[in-house]
Amino acid sequence: MMHFNELVLASHNAGKLKELQAMLGESVRVRSIAEFTDVEPEETGLSFVENAILKARNAARLSGLPALADDSGLAVDALGGAPGIYSARYADGQGDAANNAKLLDVLQGVPDAERGAQFICSLALLRHAEDPLPILCEGIWRGRILHAARGEHGFGYDPLFWVPERDCSSAELSPAEKNLLSHRARAMALLKQRLGL
Numbered sequence: 001m002m003h004f005n006e007l008v009l010a011s012h013n014a015g016k017l018k019e020l021q022a023m024l025g026e027s028v029r030v031r032s033i034a035e036f037t038d039v040e041p042e043e044t045g046l047s048f049v050e051n052a053i054l055k056a057r058n059a060a061r062l063s064g065l066p067a068l069a070d071d072s073g074l075a076v077d078a079l080g081g082a083p084g085i086y087s088a089r090y091a092d093g094q095g096d097a098a099n100n101a102k103l104l105d106v107l108q109g110v111p112d113a114e115r116g117a118q119f120i121c122s123l124a125l126l127r128h129a130e131d132p133l134p135i136l137c138e139g140i141w142r143g144r145i146l147h148a149a150r151g152e153h154g155f156g157y158d159p160l161f162w163v164p165e166r167d168c169s170s171a172e173l174s175p176a177e178k179n180l181l182s183h184r185a186r187a188m189a190l191l192k193q194r195l196g197l
């Protein structure tokens with residue numbers, strides 16, 4: 001078991017930060033990487049876990065604090081797991097709306113039965129910049145890609161992700177409900193267990 005009073009969240013994504021902070025609750029004082037830098041490290045890894053470690057290591061180095069990073073994305077069955085680790089860059093860095101438009105476009109005409117997908121979240125926690133044994137946890141959330149956007153909550157691909165267990169899109173869930181069900185929630189539950197939180 002391991003405990004800190006403080007850690008830095010190595011993400012520049014406001015939606016993610018809000019969710020991670022809500023899930024950590026009062027258990028630890030959370031600082032943002034934005035206090036230390038505006039520069040985002042290049043995500044050169046070929047897997048979620050490599051990118052999560054890379055982001056956490058960069059943040060630990062810059063802040064001198066333990067660092068938690070989240071690398072996540074959407075893997076669509078009919079696309080062989082794309083956009084996957086490239087989810088944020090799917091429409092060449094034009095942002096969430098462009099990513100969602102591109103996904104709807106490439107899935108045009110694909111029937112519901114073939115629109116299965118999963119959100120994936122890989123969390124990496126490093127105690128310090130040279131930590132040789134990061135704590136790694138992952139979570140997967142199965143669903144299906146809708147034919148049009150629904151809902152106003154969440155961020156990223158949430159309006160296009162159908163949640164079978166609730167019969168609505170991920171963007172139609174309240175933030176509290178998404179934080180009980182999501183890929184990020186599952187990964188964070190494992191991390192909290194590992195930390196004894």
Ligand SMILES: O=P(O)(O)OP(=O)(O)OP(=O)(O)OC[C@H]1O[C@@H](n2cnc3c(O)ncnc32)[C@H](O)[C@@H]1O
Pocket residue numbers: 010011012013016040043055070071072073074087088089096099119154155156157158182184
């Ligand atoms: O790397 P950081 O700074 O954390 O921020 P980012 O937005 O670039 O994050 P990623 O590199 O991990 O890319 C994640 C992509 O997957 C999407 N994504 C991840 N979790 C999601 C969720 O819970 N709901 C909707 N989209 C999500 C998100 O919108 C991005 O396009």
Ligand SMILES: [Mg+2]
Pocket residue numbers: 043088
């Ligand atoms: Mg990123």
